[in-house]
Amino acid sequence: QVQLVESGGGLVSAGDSLRLSCTASGRAFSNYAMGWFRQAPGKERDFVAAISRAGRSTYYADSVQGRFTISRDNAKNTVYLQMNSLEPEDAAVYYCAAKFLVLATRPEEYTYWGQGTQVTVSS
Numbered sequence: 001q002v003q004l005v006e007s008g009g010g011l012v013s014a015g016d017s018l019r020l021s022c023t024a025s026g027r028a029f030s031n032y033a034m035g036w037f038r039q040a041p042g043k044e045r046d047f048v049a050a051i052s053r054a055g056r057s058t059y060y061a062d063s064v065q066g067r068f069t070i071s072r073d074n075a076k077n078t079v080y081l082q083m084n085s086l087e088p089e090d091a092a093v094y095y096c097a098a099k100f101l102v103l104a105t106r107p108e109e110y111t112y113w114g115q116g117t118q119v120t121v122s123s
Contacts, residue, residue: 002112009117020081022096033103038092
């Protein structure tokens, strides 16, 4: 089992930045690729970013490429999502997720999920 806890969400204005954190406990964090997903009201859960186990590979949704950065600190069992130039369209509940070994972009491939953190962006 891997337990994931997100933090860092909040209310910001368009153009502002936020950094989300997701701290893991349980099994060896470095064995898991990590992903961030988001879900707006009435919409499906969408892929945002993913990072490989050692952090050498990252992948982003087109909508956030160049604005968001995913990173991880395996010594702290934590994955981060730095979000810059936030837009109202980025407002959603953001979830981190863990997948054994290889990173992926489809939510159904991830095994463990956090409870989510709300990001609200005012225009």
